[in-house]
Amino acid sequence: MLRFYHAPNSRSTSIKQLAIELGITDQIDTIEVTIPRQDGSGGPDPRNAHPEKKVPYLIDGEDSVRERAAIVLYLTDRFPEAGLGRPVGHEQRGRYISWLIWYQGVLEPVAILSWAGLSHPAVTASLRDYDTARDHLDAVLSKQPYLLGDSYSAADLLCAGPFAWFGDQMATTPAIRAWVARCQERPSVAATGER
Incomplete structure (x- = not known):
């Protein structure tokens, strides 16, 4: 187990x-x-x-x-x-893994730095800044309902999380807010028993 x-x-x-x-x-x-x-x-x-x-x-x-x-x-x-991941050999495997790692290595760090009001040219040059990360998400979600297209994946679960948890504390766009709302409508969100 x-x-x-x-x-x-x-x-x-x-x-x-x-x-x-x-x-x-x-x-x-x-x-x-x-x-x-x-x-x-x-x-x-x-x-x-x-x-x-x-x-x-x-x-x-x-x-x-x-x-x-x-x-x-x-x-x-x-x-x-x-069907929440993309197995080895799937045509979206690379994109799936990229979203997971982008979340962990880019979005979460720059979101925390932005929330804390911290910035430095070395961070921006290597990690990007929050606005750039947000604009990347917006460009994708303005064209499709989920990160990998028409269907929800574990990449959506992971990447939408901070927007759901921190709400208005994170600057978003209409496309991002609509995506977060779709992700939060999943029965699994209520089933956790947590906010």
Whole structure:
């Protein structure tokens, strides 16, 4: 059985939602742990197997996976029948992986820096800035309902997350807001029992 370390109302909620979408909640032992929160509450949980006491963290037998994009890829590859990923050989495999890694390596970092009011030419030159990332999303979503075209994927689940969580705190466009609304209408969002 898979073991999933999760802190409610945190980044790991997206993995809880993915498990619901994949129909595998009966194959995952979810272990709720505490983590340090921005408001000063919480703290590292000795029960958390993550080497840095963070979430999400997934253990599969003797193997382990950390970082959301990696866990999303791992689970959608392991459970391809749900159709939320793009398996090796699929014509959209490269685009699917690119969106997952773009989220983890570009969108989340620049969104956090923008929210914190931090900027530096070295960051902008290497990572881009939030406006550039937002405009990239808008260009894609102005032409199609989801990141890979007409159907929802785990890339949408991952990339729409911060817009749903932070709402008006993140500058968006009409196309992005409509996409986030479509993603938030998924039954799996309500089924997590988290905001």
